[in-house]
Amino acid sequence: MGDTSNIKFKIQDLNLFYNSFQALKSVNIEIEKNEITSLIGPSGCGKSTFLKTLNRMNDLVEGTKVEGSILMDGIDLYREMDAILLRRRVGMVFQQPNPFPKSVYDNVAYGPRIQGIKKKIELDDIVERSLKQAAIWDELKDRLYKSALGLSGGQQQRLCIARTLAVKPEVILMDEPTSALDPISTTKIEDLIIKLKEHYTIIIVTHNMQQAARVSDKTAFFLLGEAVEFGVTKELFSMPRDKRTEDYITGRFG
């Protein structure tokens, strides 16, 4: 495979349809390991749809049809991999913090438990490690057995990140993870994302261009289902090659 070994996802000529509506048009992108890639673009441009193809969450939407291929470590996601197993390797954090109505502990232990881990010692260890990794252990260690619904929005979102980390994924997908949060919580999550890069490949959808510029190594600009431009974040924001990218990042539309 030579120099492709550093590539986590190789997306080739990806088309996606919701019934007769084409949401993604011939997308070709390569996403590298241990990098943060951000996906930007106006509402309805297909960036979230694209994100969801990477762990096949789109399978849950009736009437979805996918053409083309997505290779993860050289293996075709849609033809050679089981969706359930894929989602254990490619975790996801959602726009709305969505802890289950269970205790903090049970939220984090949920993923390992459904994979069959039952031993208390083992689970304790995973819960502590995951919460520490998500930089929320100190805040929550005294209330592990209280409901997660009593936490603030920012805490809930970091808990959801911890819940994702608990299944030891290789990739973390984030769908506008800070859009429902206040600025301080947003900063905490951004710091966390940058820290997590060391061990994970991260792909983040964001409405906020400053956020993309702050956290990501590469950026892809989506428009009307097309990946218009993809490149190193700094270059994309300072010297966009495509006129449409330039119009968007300078605020002429979107």
Next chain:
Amino acid sequence: MEKIKQAKLEDKIMTIVFYIVAGFFLILLLVFASYVIIKGFSGATSQMFTFTSKGVLNQLFNTIYLVLLSLLLSCPLGIGAGIYLAEYAKRGKLTETIQICIETLSSLPSIVVGLFGYLAFILMTGMKWNLFAGALAVSILCLPLITTTTFDAVRALPDYYRYGSMGLGATKWQTTYHVLIPSCMPRIVTGIILAAGRGFGEAAALLYTSGMSTDINWSNWNITSPLCPLNPFRPGETLSLHIWASFTEATAANAKDIANLSSAILMILVLMFNITVRIISKRIDERAGGGK
């Protein structure tokens, strides 16, 4: 400014109106309940509190036993059907038809269910009146209630619970069992309480199924004997049937007092059942960490 003043005034008036309505119902309920209970116990004799043909405790036992049996039958089916309709069934003509059928079933008059039960569970099986046939008839009434409340409860859960769980690599069943059902347990329990209430109060559906006599020997624990209390295939008159029978057919001089006491006991039974189930469901909920 005038508009705001008027809006605020309306707001106040409506608040007061709602308080009055709520208060009215509370008072009505209290008056009604205390009337039934006081009247019931004032005419009671010690003989009535016995497990004999002159007492009502056998009927009390039959009522509880019948409701438990019917819940045992209708809960798994009803909850299962509700979950199937909410999570698994594809939205379309077939599902819609099933839903219409269930709604129709829930408005079926109970006397019709009783006659159907008589035909299906008594005549066709060739058995005598029995508790189990009564429980089956009551199950027909409970099923649509439990199914619709479960369906509504599961459907009302936000999609992000489903995505959150599936996104961690859970299967559909794992998501349903470990996240969705626990999240809407209180509402499912409400459905079960409603169904049980139907069972406690049911008379018409039991007339021709569970029968209007009861003959139990409390020292007989041979389950195959028709005198054994736990044998479900024996006739078993319930409290509400007893009320009806005492008023219409009984020859005893104090039949009215017996009916009144039966009403009082039935009322207390329903009340205690509701409170107990609520407490249990709250405990489960707290242990799962669902409360705040």
